[in-house]
Amino acid sequence: MPLVCPVPIPFSRPIRLGVLISGGGTTLANFVEQIAAGSLSAEIALVIASRGDCVGVGRARQAGLRCEVVERKSFAGAAEFSQAVFALCREARVDLVTLAGFLSLIEIPGDFQYRVMNIHPALIPAFCGPGFYGHKVHEAVLARGARVSGCTIHFADNDYDHGPIITQVAVDVHDDDTADTLAARVFAAECRAYPEAIRLYAEGRLEIQGNRVSRSGFPA
Incomplete structure (x- = not known):
């Protein structure tokens, strides 16, 4: 490609x-x-x-x-x-x-x-697609008993939560988590990850080959 x-x-x-x-x-x-x-x-x-x-x-x-x-x-x-x-x-x-x-x-x-970015409050390809948004994502993570969640920033295409992934940040799921507490920790990760993805884009450091995004030629 x-x-x-x-x-x-x-x-x-x-x-x-x-x-x-x-x-x-x-x-x-x-x-x-x-x-x-x-x-x-x-x-x-x-x-x-x-x-x-x-x-x-x-x-x-x-x-x-x-x-x-x-x-x-x-x-x-x-x-x-x-x-x-x-x-x-x-x-x-x-x-x-x-x-x-x-x-x-x-x-x-x-x-x-490749001029449209999206953020999703889970680690794509898990807990994503139609119907997975906002607190619904975190509720699904907890209902499934997942031990790790996080956020994903990706280039958007014409499908929900699809397109080449730029970066992901993992967040541990705690035993006593609620959708609210998990959402707060995931959002804290989003606040760091999304601006960083924008910076990499503006600096011309992102390269795309198929579904893989590299930073200045090195795996992201």
Whole structure:
């Protein structure tokens, strides 16, 4: 398979992010904090919410970010919905789209291939796919008796929780865990892993061959 380098030359400016949300916007808030602290060289060019009533809309606007609501129910199908989402991303000159608890399936156009990342609160391929989101993931992990969970950051494609994996962070499952306590530890791992994946992308250090992602030619 051919080797693909999504960013052949590192960005010489802060990378422009599009952040897609459907819920509380906690990942968005983490990005804002990381950027303010100087640990992530990025700017949030656009926030898109798939629900007008989600808490993340208020968070985005309170932070002074451009936030557009594109509700899935307003469109006949995924194709039309996706066209509206990516038209806004193009207009805002977004370099990288980051799915941050975005629950609607989108179809990724050719000019955004390997320019869309997703985070999932488990170790893909376990506990992923349709119906596995938010606390449902952590409840399933506990119900199965798994001893390890974690988070996965991957390039998104047109299937749920699919596409080449960039990085994974494992989190131990404790005997006395609830979905809430496990979620808190997994989210702490997400707060480190997602910005790091964005940094690697912006530095041009990610190479893709099939389903395998390497960092500057070395296994990630």
